[in-house]
Amino acid sequence: MREVAIVAYAQSPQVRQEKVLNEVEMLMPVIETALTEAAMTMEDIDFVCSGSCDYIAGGAFSFVGAVDALGATPSKMESHVEMDAAWALYESWLKIQAGEISSALIYGFGKSSVGDLPDVMSQQCDPYYLAPLWPDSISMAGLQASALLATGRYTERDFAEVVVDSRRKAKANPAAQLSGDVEVDALLTAPYIASPLRRHDCCPITDGVSVLIITDKSALPKAKMKPVYIRGIDHRMEAHQLGIRTLSESSSSTQALAQAKQQAGIEQFDIAELYAPFSPQTLILKDALGLDNQVAINPSGGPLAGHIMMSAGLDRFGMSFKTLQHGEAKTALAHATSGPCLQHNMIAILEAG
Amino acid sequence: MDIDLDPIEQFDAPIYHRYHATSSRAITPFLHAMKRGELLGHLSTATGKVLFPPLGACPESGQATQIPVILSDSGTVIGFTTVHLPIPGSKLVPPFTVANILLDGADQACSHLISECGINAVAIGMRVAAVWRSAEVWNNSLENIEYFKPTGEPLVDIDILQQQCLAKAEQRKEPVKGGQNA
Amino acid sequence: MSNHRVAICGVGQTERYKTKLSCSLAGLVREAALNALADAGCGWSDIDALIIGKAPDMFEGVVMPEAYLAEALGGVNKPVIRVHTAGSVGGSTAIVAANHIKSGLFKRVLTVAFEKQSESNAHWALSPSMPFRPHFNSGAGGMFAPVIREYMRRSDAPEDVGCQVAVKDRLHAINNPHAHLHLPDIDIDTVKNSPMLWEPTRFLESCPSSDGACAMVLAAESHADTSAHKPAWVHAMAMRSEPSFYPWREEVNPEASRACAKDLYAQAGITQPRKQLDMAEVYVPFSWFEPIWLESLGFAESGQGWRLTLEGATSRDQGGDIPWNCSGGVLSSNPIGASGMIRFAEAALQVRGMAEQRQVEGAKRALGHAYGGHSQFFAMWIVGSEKP
Structure with missing residues (x-):
């Protein structure tokens, strides 16, 4: 390669x-x-x-x-x-x-x-059985979040903690839309918009x-700069119908990671930039990718702090690049997703040059 | 159970989305100028060419354009077609003639309607002038011009016109100071 | 350059490119894919990645439909990518698929391009009423008509050249069971007497609105022998794009077209395309684009392309030396997103000797061509019967 x-x-x-x-x-x-x-x-x-x-x-x-x-x-x-x-x-x-x-x-x-982005994205669904029901992207993510709660692995408090972490880290990202210090308990008093999701659980x-x-x-350009190498990259698709998939897991992320690791020969990452537009998806991805607490998740604040639809996946590469270039980490995992409820996932392993 | 059911080959599932488009840095002044009855183009300093209507970018150079140029409401037909079929969502009644019209002073042709002459009289190189709607109904739109009509001036050789325009553009061009194509 | 050769060992098309109400979008693409797999002599599990192409989503009203179609195309657990480069998309999708093999990282990929225009109104999607602009837009025919008129002005070509192309391609289509239009009785007068749509383009000088999908299985050299038939080999691929409009842009013979062909021919060692190629499948959605592209692609000198048409050089039926669009071309079938891939696939069928009634005898090297947007996006490949 x-x-x-x-x-x-x-x-x-x-x-x-x-x-x-x-x-x-x-x-x-x-x-x-x-x-x-x-x-x-x-x-x-x-x-x-x-x-x-x-x-x-x-x-x-x-x-x-x-x-x-x-x-x-x-x-x-x-x-x-x-x-x-x-x-x-x-x-x-x-x-x-x-x-x-x-x-x-x-x-x-x-x-x-x-x-109206959630409505627009509903028309990504099967046009005969699903799209005529207008299942908006937030409601579908709500279904997924419910499935995750039902496994008993996480609670709504864990969702809120993802948000607190994102907003706190985003304070260092001048491009972020949402940043600042928020309290878990305060977040949990907010009303649901598609239970168990609250507004703050959704990307802006x-x-x-x-x-x-x-x-x-x-x-390589002649400029005096530090490149970041893409050591491995792979992406995998899952079934479309939500009823077929185990929504509390992300098998395609696991699969893509295995392929990327094989290409890269790298097993450990210092940071991970995850394209999880809804807070519970961060937890699903962490589990699917086997990321422990040693890995700093979304140092940029991630998509909950700012989400350019159609570029948020590329931004995970870009944000990882910035972190590695500044010498704050040596290796990074960059993730991108597409389709409803993490249907399609890409994993790349990046290393500072 | 009756398995001899009629096939369902199509059903209607209309899709309506509502969009709130904003114009843009370049288009907003153009639309305001239209309301005053002025045709506002942009000079691209990278190429020296005048773009109308301005869309914000000089596609040749990839540079933003900002320098306004007020253009004449007469010009030359450099291409046209007469459309004989109805266009979905359009209020135009066929047959109608749409032309690419190069306004005097511009380098980029804009699309507009030609009328007040027989369909067969339209020609490449024909000189035309704007027919404005009455000023009371002017809006932020190029449709303040109802259509263009022939002026009766002799046909213009568009190959010569092109050379003249390119020569003028060359003089207006500014030396590149930087930017992505520097 | 990488040493990984790319073989085309399976081609599949939907039965006939006419309005198809009897199946869903998924059924449509699956039909083409199954035909391609059968030709390639392999199954879903032999495929490493899926590359999907189609023109704007508004043609069917499904946003980014690869998510929905992945299951029907065996894409689950595989890499799936969706390409969209306007009318050239069928060609650029094939090129993205070929790059998967050429990278050395994939052994066999399935690529599918489609359009099911009966599910929405393509004419509406092609003539959008955009905010802040008067709605003078009149579809692709209205956009290309002034370009055709300008070609006529420059070349001084006789007025019925376009009608000749329209007849020639429809007669070719009779030999192609997949073609949407089968018009065996067509002649110059029928075309001339058909309604004028966008002057100077008449109804029968325009492409139809079709439903259909085209699929190919591309393989690495090590995996190219599963088909009962010999594969075609990719000899060259090229893509170029330029902006839609800029002052004095050359619209009849766009720079992007010339640059794309130049790059392509350099890779394949071609200096005289008319002599060195045996046939071409070129994207001609409106009849006059045959002489336009004959010149731009170097088959004729500037201003002389129409002579080849009138001489019958591009007609297989008349024994022309450089048959163009033996399949009937875009003028006989236009499922827009698939049309480019059909050109690429038909070129491959020809050099594999599998084009049946439309076969150019002994074809060894063929051109597949697609273009889109305002004559601004180009994708081309040259395929051969022998390894490059």
């Missing part, structure tokens, strides 16, 4: 509602920041790949306009996944493994504020964009 490094990451502020800028206007300065960080120009980038969702933007071909932010004249080798941009990263990583390219710029973007609606640059080791 070729050694692939993350060399730059930039993100817009994770705001509740971006009232002025459109996606392209948000994207241009962030691309520039990432390129500057890597001391690269667009000409140095062999391949560009993005992740976004038309139904979030409210129009077909929403990714097409984003090409305007690339200065793609002359044309560029470019592709798009209608998935979280973590999968755009995966596609780019594969292209490097295939020897087709040695550098890639990956971006994800979304303005969830313009629509967020507008934003993120950009990440990777290169083959042979093509």
